[in-house]
Amino acid sequence: GQQVMQIPQYQHVQExxxxxxxxxxxxxxxxxxxxxxxxxxxxVFLIQLVKSGEVKKQKRLTFQFGEAKKNSSLHxxxxxxxxxxxxxCAVSTGGGNKLTFGTGTQLKVEL
Amino acid sequence: xxxxxxxxxxQVTQMGQEVILRCVPISNHLYxxxxxxxxxxxxxxxxxxxxxxxxxxxxxxxDQFSVERPDGSNFTLKIRSTKLEDSxxxxxxxxxxxxxxxxFFGQGTRLTVV
Numbered sequence: 001g002q003q004v005m006q007i008p009q010y011q012h013v014q015e016x017x018x019x020x021x022x023x024x025x026x027x028x029x030x031x032x033x034x035x036x037x038x039x040x041x042x043x044v045f046l047i048q049l050v051k052s053g054e055v056k057k058q059k060r061l062t063f064q065f066g067e068a069k070k071n072s073s074l075h076x077x078x079x080x081x082x083x084x085x086x087x088x089c090a091v092s093t094g095g096g097n098k099l100t101f102g103t104g105t106q107l108k109v110e111l
Numbered sequence: 112x113x114x115x116x117x118x119x120x121x122q123v124t125q126m127g128q129e130v131i132l133r134c135v136p137i138s139n140h141l142y143x144x145x146x147x148x149x150x151x152x153x154x155x156x157x158x159x160x161x162x163x164x165x166x167x168x169x170x171x172x173x174d175q176f177s178v179e180r181p182d183g184s185n186f187t188l189k190i191r192s193t194k195l196e197d198s199x200x201x202x203x204x205x206x207x208x209x210x211x212x213x214x215f216f217g218q219g220t221r222l223t224v225v
Contacts, residue, residue: 033213042202043154045213088154097142097206098167099214101154 002027004091006102014110019076021105023089031092032072033099034063038085043101046074079109113137115217117203123223124193132188132220134203143186144204144214145178147171154202160186193224 005024013019023032031050035043047056049065049072056063062075076083089102116135124130136143145157158168160178175191186205190197200221204214 037154042216042219043214044216048213090154092212094159094167097208097212097214098144098156098159098169099146099154100156103153 002091002093002100004089004100004102006089006105008105009103010106010108012108012110013079015081016078019079019083019107021074021087021089021107023072023074023102025070025091028069029072029091030069032065033090033092034072034074035088035090035101036085037088037104041085043088076107079107081109081111083107084109113215115203115205115215117201117217117220119220120218121221121223123225126195126224127192130190130193130222132190132201132203132222134186134188134217135184136186136203136205137207137215138184140205140207140215142166142206142208143180144206145188146202146204146216147199148202148219149199157188157201190222193222195224198222198224 007022033048034046036046037043047063052069053067054065060077064073072089086104086106088104090099092099118133122130143160146154148154156169158172158178159166177189179187200219202219203217206212206214
């Protein structure tokens with residue numbers, strides 16, 4: 001089945017530092033979605049990327065889809081304590097829109 | 112803002128007992144899903160449901176699991192004979208369309224099997 005790996009597994013940063021998580025697949029992806037899960041919370045949709053090389057921005061968050069559509073990244077500029085949580089990439093497959101989640105990157109932000 | 116609601120928020124059950132987890136998807140959505148997340152691990156797909164039937168299920172979704180949409184609003188997950196390893200957070204989700212569309216997740220039901 002579809003496998004999606006994310007690195008790093010954990011990241012501790014000081015508030016104001018940048019953060020990046022990477023998502024990699026061995027197969028070409030039709031799309032990729034990113035979700036954020038706060039501690040004790042549920043996954044919340046952030047964005048979807050569909051086109052090769054696509055870059056989308058949401059305030060301090062920058063999402064990128066690789067040219068070969070096999071990898072993606074999420075970059076947060078100048079992290080804040082509100083950015084704490086686990087960031088998952090997810091791939092939508094099949095006619096039923098099944099989401100295969102990546103392994104996630106847990107971000108902790110220290111003051 | 113419309114949201115997916117799940118009940119109960121926490122369920123404790125004895126091994127071997129049956130549990131029913133309930134979900135009310137967003138009203139105009141057509142696709143419904145159950146996912147589970149074992150503590151500290153990634154979110155895993157269980158089943159998708161469309162037009163009153165299962166459209167896809169994972170290898171986790173074996174014969175002890177079933178889903179139902181008993182009326183126009185509720186979507187349920189039944190686990191017939193719970194095992195210790197069924198302890199997890201169960202998330203219901205819904206989406207408006209299929210393919211390349213965001214999924215809206217409920218707050219989850221934490222199932223603890225003792």
